[in-house]
Amino acid sequence: xxxxxxxxxxxxxxxxxxxxxxxxxxxxxxFSYRYDxxxxxxxxxxxxxxxxxxxxxxxxxxxxxxxxxESPGGALWSRSTTSAGELVPMxxxxxxxxxQWEPVTSEFLRNLSAPGKIIDLDEYRRHPERxxxxxxxxWLVENEQCWLIIPLNILEDxxxxxxxxxxxxxxxxxxxxxxxxxxxxxxxxxFLGQMHATEALLEVRKFDAFNRMSAFVVHDLxxxxxxxxxxxxxxxxxxxxxxxxxxxxxxxxHSLEKMRQLMLQLREGEKxxxxxxxxxxxxxxxxxAAVAEDRGRVLAVNAVDPLLYTRGHEERxxxxxxxxxxxxxxxxPVSGKVWVTLARVAGQVQVEIGDSGEGMSAEFVQDRLFxxxxxxxxxxxxxxxxxxxxxxxxxxxxxxxxxxxxxxTVITLLLxxxxxxxxxxxHGAALA
Numbered sequence: 001x002x003x004x005x006x007x008x009x010x011x012x013x014x015x016x017x018x019x020x021x022x023x024x025x026x027x028x029x030x031f032s033y034r035y036d037x038x039x040x041x042x043x044x045x046x047x048x049x050x051x052x053x054x055x056x057x058x059x060x061x062x063x064x065x066x067x068x069x070e071s072p073g074g075a076l077w078s079r080s081t082t083s084a085g086e087l088v089p090m091x092x093x094x095x096x097x098x099x100q101w102e103p104v105t106s107e108f109l110r111n112l113s114a115p116g117k118i119i120d121l122d123e124y125r126r127h128p129e130r131x132x133x134x135x136x137x138x139w140l141v142e143n144e145q146c147w148l149i150i151p152l153n154i155l156e157d158x159x160x161x162x163x164x165x166x167x168x169x170x171x172x173x174x175x176x177x178x179x180x181x182x183x184x185x186x187x188x189x190x191f192l193g194q195m196h197a198t199e200a201l202l203e204v205r206k207f208d209a210f211n212r213m214s215a216f217v218v219h220d221l222x223x224x225x226x227x228x229x230x231x232x233x234x235x236x237x238x239x240x241x242x243x244x245x246x247x248x249x250x251x252x253x254h255s256l257e258k259m260r261q262l263m264l265q266l267r268e269g270e271k272x273x274x275x276x277x278x279x280x281x282x283x284x285x286x287x288x289a290a291v292a293e294d295r296g297r298v299l300a301v302n303a304v305d306p307l308l309y310t311r312g313h314e315e316r317x318x319x320x321x322x323x324x325x326x327x328x329x330x331x332x333p334v335s336g337k338v339w340v341t342l343a344r345v346a347g348q349v350q351v352e353i354g355d356s357g358e359g360m361s362a363e364f365v366q367d368r369l370f371x372x373x374x375x376x377x378x379x380x381x382x383x384x385x386x387x388x389x390x391x392x393x394x395x396x397x398x399x400x401x402x403x404x405x406x407x408x409t410v411i412t413l414l415l416x417x418x419x420x421x422x423x424x425x426x427h428g429a430a431l432a
Contacts, residue, residue: 037180037183040068040180040184041183041184041187043064043067044064044068044184044187044188045187047060047063047064047067048060048061048064048187048188048191051191051195053195053199054090054192054195054196054199055090055091057191057192057195058076058078058090058091058192059076059091059092059093061076061091061152061162061188061191061192062074062075062076062091062092062093062162062164063093064184064188065150065162065164065181065184065185065188066093066164066165068180068181068184069148069164069167069171069177069181070167070168070169070171071147071148071164071165071166071167071168072094072165072167072168073092073093073094073095073164073165074092074093074094074095074162074163074164074165075089075091075092075093075095075098075162075163076089076090076091076092076152076160076161076162076163077089077090077098077102077160077161077162077163078090078152078159078160078192079104079159079160080101085103085104085105086101086102086103086104087101087102087104087109087160087161088101089101090160094165095165100137100139102137104158106137107133107134107135108134108135108136108137109158109161111131111134112149112151112158112161113151113153113156113157113158115153115156116178116182117151118148118149118150118151118173118178118181118182119131119134119136119148119149120147120148120173121136121140121141121146121147121148121149122147122166123173124136124141125141136149140163144166145165145166146163146164146165146166147164147165147166147167148162148163148164148173148181149161149162149163150162150163150164150181150185151185152185152188152189152192153185153186153189154186154189154190154193159189159192159193160189160192162185162188217262220258220262220319221259221262223322224255224258224259227251227255227291228251228252228255230294230295231248231251231252235248247294258315261315277311277312277313277314278309278310278311278418279309279310279311279312279313279314279317279418280307280308280309281308281309281310281317281321281342281349281351282301282303282306282307282308282342284314284317284318284321285299285301285303285321285340285342286301287318288318288321288322288325288340289301289340291322292325292329292338296334297329297334297338298337298338299325299338299339299340300337300338300339300340301339301340301342302339302340302341302342303341303342304341304342304343304344305342305343305344306342308342308343308344308349308417309349309417309418310349310395310397310415310416310417310418311395311416311418312391312395312415316391317391319387319388320387320388320391320392320413321340321351321353323384323385323387323388324353324388324411324413325338325340325353327384327385328353328354328355328357328409328411329355331355331357331358331359331409332355332356332357332358332408333357336355336356336357336408337354337355337356338353338354338355338356338357339352339353339354339355340352340353340354341354344417345414347417348397348414348415348416348417349413349414349415349416349417350412350413350414351412351413351415352410352411352412352413353410353411353412353413354408354409354410354411355408355409355410356408357408357409358405358406358408359403359404359405359406359407359408359409360401360403360404360405360409361404361405362404365401365403369385369401370385370386370389370399371386392413392415395415395416396416397413397414397415397416398413398414399411399412399413399414400412400414
């Protein structure tokens with residue numbers, strides 16, 4: 001035992017690296033720590049948690065790391081959102097805004113991506129040979145205020161780095177400081193990664209909302225174009241018919257008003273412009289019957305109660321009913337029947353739209369009917385049924401589908417009933 005101990009002592013006295021490892025081992029196991037890791041971790045976490053944007057969080061990362069080491073400031077570089085090939089200045093704290101970009105393929109960043117790699121710039125300036133072949137950018141070496149370079153890694157992926165300014169008091173970069181910085185930098189990288197992912201998700205959702213609204217607008221424009229095309233087709237044949245000219249002017253005015261409403265919807269968002277009001281259903285159904293008659297079809301109207309009102313936006317309610325009536329005609333041969341029945345049922349308005357057409361399978365109704373971009377029509381977009389279902393639910397109503405392949409379809413809408421007994425003028429009167 002004595003011989004072994006003497007051998008180890010001799011090796012330690014001759015080897016500088018052995019002496020360094022021995023000092024670290026003794027410090028770790030025989031002396032008290034300088035940092036309370038639990039307190040530092042909780043404080044750093046609390047600091048990062050107050051950030052609301054990636055840039056704000058990046059600034060808090062610099063400040064949190066700086067506070068651990070009495071550093072008065074610093075800057076953070078992160079991956080560019082416009083180019084994956086560079087790390088760019090993202091935030092700074094008590095430091096002039098940096099302008100230097102660093103290519104991810106540079107020798108500096110390849111060395112920095114090594115696990116646990118923290119660079120002491122003071123040591124590098126005095127003894128560059130200790131860092132082997134590492135070549136730091138001149139703008140880092142020449143700035144005497146820059147002190148530490150701390151990598152931000154998520155697993156093995158370098159996502160950025162922090163440069164801290166020289167501490168207010170002399171601090172030795174020993175194993176304890178290095179361990180603290182490694183732990184904090186990994187946590188900071190995770191926070192920043194999560195923040196970037198959240199921001200990207202929000203951006204995707206915004207585009208999704210815009211695309212969905214655009215799809216609705218295109219769907220409505222398609223219907224307007226179809227209506228105008230049919231009118232132009234008949235105009236050549238009925239050019240001398242004065243009654244047709246009057247109908248044509250009404251159709252054009254109606255189409256222009258629809259397009260104005262679409263423009264307002266694009267400007268103001270998905271919600272239809274204006275406030276909800278009392279909507280009489282029978283006039284809407286009669287207009288749909290008149291449009292069907294112009295196209296050579298018959299829509300049978302059965303109004304058990306002709307004075308039925310619901311609450312909503314008349315334009316959208318007409319679009320919902322019009323879409324369902326058109327679908328019924330599309331699925332029904334000319335010799336078949338399509339009907340609409342209005343009734344009051346259990347304190348609600350019941351609108352029944354039925355046809356004797358080809359019907360739908362149970363699987364289609366369950367899995368595809370009210371899903372966006374699902375359609376059986378060769379030129380359809382699969383938007384109308386989805387939009388109709390969403391709006392009916394928004395009004396507090398419901399839709400029931402009774403169908404079978406080859407046996408026709410009956411769609412029943414239940415809408416809130418607006419009691420007209422308290423007021424005799426609800427046509428367009430806005431309700432609170």
